[in-house]
Amino acid sequence: MISGxxxxxxxxxxxxxxxxxxxxxxxxxxVFNQLRRKGAVVGVSGGIDSSVVAFLCARALGSEHVLVLxxxxxxxxxxxxxxxxxxxxxxxxxxxxxDITPILRGARCYERRDESIRAVVPEYGEGYKCKIVLPNLxxxxxxxxxxxxxxxxxxxTRKVRLSPSAYLGIVAATNFKQRTRKMIEYYYADLYQYAVxxxxxxxxxxxxxxxxGGDGAADFKPIAHLYKSQVYQLAAYLGVPEEIRxxxxxxxxxxxxxxxxxxxxSLPLAKMDLCLYGRNNxxxxxELAPVAGLDDKQVQRVYAMIDSKRNVAxxxxxxxLLVDEVEGI
Amino acid sequence: MLTSSNFAQDVRQFMVFNFLYGQERSFxxxxxxxxxxxxxxxxxxxxxxxxxxxxxxxxxxEELIPENLDSLNNVSAYLARKLNTAPGGDALxxxxxxxxxx
Numbered sequence: 458m459i460s461g462x463x464x465x466x467x468x469x470x471x472x473x474x475x476x477x478x479x480x481x482x483x484x485x486x487x488v489f490n491q492l493r494r495k496g497a498v499v500g501v502s503g504g505i506d507s508s509v510v511a512f513l514c515a516r517a518l519g520s521e522h523v524l525v526l527x528x529x530x531x532x533x534x535x536x537x538x539x540x541x542x543x544x545x546x547x548x549x550x551x552x553x554x555x556d557i558t559p560i561l562r563g564a565r566c567y568e569r570r571d572e573s574i575r576a577v578v579p580e581y582g583e584g585y586k587c588k589i590v591l592p593n594l595x596x597x598x599x600x601x602x603x604x605x606x607x608x609x610x611x612x613x614t615r616k617v618r619l620s621p622s623a624y625l626g627i628v629a630a631t632n633f634k635q636r637t638r639k640m641i642e643y644y645y646a647d648l649y650q651y652a653v654x655x656x657x658x659x660x661x662x663x664x665x666x667x668x669x670g671g672d673g674a675a676d677f678k679p680i681a682h683l684y685k686s687q688v689y690q691l692a693a694y695l696g697v698p699e700e701i702r703x704x705x706x707x708x709x710x711x712x713x714x715x716x717x718x719x720x721x722x723s724l725p726l727a728k729m730d731l732c733l734y735g736r737n738n739x740x741x742x743x744e745l746a747p748v749a750g751l752d753d754k755q756v757q758r759v760y761a762m763i764d765s766k767r768n769v770a771x772x773x774x775x776x777x778l779l780v781d782e783v784e785g786i
Numbered sequence: 787m788l789t790s791s792n793f794a795q796d797v798r799q800f801m802v803f804n805f806l807y808g809q810e811r812s813f814x815x816x817x818x819x820x821x822x823x824x825x826x827x828x829x830x831x832x833x834x835x836x837x838x839x840x841x842x843x844x845x846x847x848e849e850l851i852p853e854n855l856d857s858l859n860n861v862s863a864y865l866a867r868k869l870n871t872a873p874g875g876d877a878l879x880x881x882x883x884x885x886x887x888x
Contacts, residue, residue, distance in 0.1 A: 592847070600850045601827040618847060620830040769826050 461536065464740060464748050469730060471687045473694030480679050481517035481557070486653070487677045488518060494652040494676070494783060496522030498645045500638055501552075503540030505701060506680060507656040509688050512695040513679055514654055524645055525552040528638045530561055532712045536704070543698050553645065557637045566633035573626025577617050584610035588711035589627060590661040594762060595724055595755045601762070608713055631710055635671025652676035658688050660726070660733060665770025673773060686732045724759060732759040793862040800836050801858075805829055815858040830855055837861070843868050 488494050497514045501507045514523045523569055529538050538554070544619045545552035561567060574581045581587070586608040592599050603624050608614045619627070642653045655675025657667055662681040667673035680688055685706075692702050694722060706726060724732070728749050735745035735756070742756035794815055804807060805824050819825045833855060834845045843865075845854075854864040860881065 475817055600830045600852070600855070602831055602850055604847075619831070621828060621835055622826065623843065765820060765826065768823055 462742055464735075465583050466731070466748055468734060468748075469684050469686045471690050472527060473690050476683075476687070477513065477516070477691060477694060481515055484517035484677070484679050487679075492652045492676055494646075494650055496524065496649060496651040497654045497677075497707065498524050498526055498642050498649075498651045499654045500526045500528060500642050500656070500672075501541040501544050503537040503544070503691055503701065504704070504706065505685075505688055505697070506658050506661075508540075508544045508697045508701050509692050509695065510549040510654050510656045510679060511548060511550070512546050512697055515550055516695070520548050521548045522651075523546075523548070524649060524651060526642055526767045527552065527554045528641055528646060529554070530556065530558045530634060531567070532710070534707070534714065540698070540701050540704070543701070547696070548585070549699060555641045557641065559632070560637050561633055564633050564637070566630050570627050570630035573623045573630060576623045576626070577605060577619055578607050580609075581607055586712035587755050588713040588715040589624075590616070590715070594752065595758050598758060606713060632668045634669055634710060635668035635673075639671050639674050646676075651770075654679065655681070658685050659683055660685050660729060662772065662774075663733065664766045665772065665773040669773045671782075684734060685726045686730045692694075729759070732756060733763060736760050748775050793865045794858045796840065797833075797858055797861050800833070801825075804812060804836075815862075817858075818852070818856050820852065820856055833861075837865065841853075841865060841869065 488497055496518055499507060499514055500512045501511050504554065510523050511523065525541070525548070527538050527541045571581060574587060585606055589603045589605050591601055591603060594601055598706065604616050604618045605623075605627070606616045624643075636759055639653070645651065646653045653675050655672070655678035657672070657678055658680055659682055661667055662678065680691075683691070689702060728751060731745065731749040732751075734740075735742075735749070736759075742754045742760060745751075746753045746756045751759070789847070801813075801819070801824060802811075813822055813824065817824075819833075830850070834850070837843060838845055850862070853860060855861055
């Protein structure tokens with residue numbers, strides 16, 4: 458799949474036509490044969506990954522066998538729904554909109570999150586916006602410790618380091634969002650006897666950039682082997698609308714816009730991709746550095762970060778543990 | 787008087803109780819907490835909270851680096867530097883004395 462053996466910026470070039478053929482054949486086999494389901498539900502956020510998965514599923518299964526689902530909530534960018542609809546229209550697939558705000562209110566998602574924020578920013582309340590961010594991790598040997606950025610209704614911003622309980626409280630509360638989305642996806646999967654498509658790319662799957670039992674839950678994950686830049690190549694080949702391909706990656710989880718780099722990788726995704734490739738293929742930091750546009754030390758730090766996040770992600774990917782193997786199933 | 791060995795003993799106790807769940811597992815004063823898989827970044831944050839509460843110090847953002855926090859030796863040396871240079875060092879020692887560590 459990956460062409461070229463020398464370390465060049467083209468190392469992640471993929472033969473998009475061939476890879477699309479390979480993935481769609483696999484989706485057909487997974488959904489119809491292995492899972493014995495009649496189609497696929499795809500939660501589409503208007504981002505590149507979920508859009509590509511929707512395009513691949515429609516191509517693999519036929520547009521009549523795909524349901525695209527939009528699950529906005531009160532912190533979502535209005536662009537997400539608009540771009541999601543663009544995907545459904547391009548493909549001619551059925552779609553459904555489920556505003557999950559009332560469910561999240563019922564679960565006290567926002568209330569619990571705000572209580573945790575107030576532990577470090579007491580004035581936080583109505584009309585405020587927030588996001589959590591990491592420091593720059595590649596220019597110095599720092600810990601990946603989160604701060605919260607809050608914006609007051611008058612537009613003033615303030616950044617405060619999170620205490621452990623505030624950090625865990627905010628994450629635990631906002632994870633309701635991904636878990637609620639998955640619950641709605643499975644409602645439609647049950648209704649139509651469909652399988653649920655997961656949309657993580659390789660970086661997310663490898664590094665644990667998903668919520669366990671939330672966007673981490675799915676029946677099949679057709680792009681989990683693809684580096685982010687390969688997802689973009691497939692998007693261009695598949696004809697994903699240009700506006701989606703040009704949109705910067707965002708988590709769409711917090712009320713202040715938060716890029717994925719800011720939240721998790723603290724490195725532009727194209728560089729992160731090359732570093733992950735380098736780590737996976739045993740390329741010494743000094744050799745990868747010029748290709749990734751980083752220095753030797755920066756690559757060494759990113760390699761260390763990759764290893765450390767992999768350790769944490771092991772729990773996120775783990776299937777339930779059993780005392781004994783259960784025979785006969 | 788507070789000494790490095792007091793710090794190391796206190797921090798070891800905290801680490802074993804909070805991250806090894808009281809289970810026997812030996813790690814040396816020089817072992818990397820991250821490297822040994824004892825803590826992740828949230829664990830570091832919990833260690834920082836413990837140090838701030840126990841020794842009455844404020845760990846600044848720029849001090850959140852492995853050189854200060856990634857092993858018992860590093861933490862001990864960091865605390866020694868921090869407490870010796872902090873204004874009101876006597877009060878800090880009293881805080882520790884009240885816990886029976888001085």
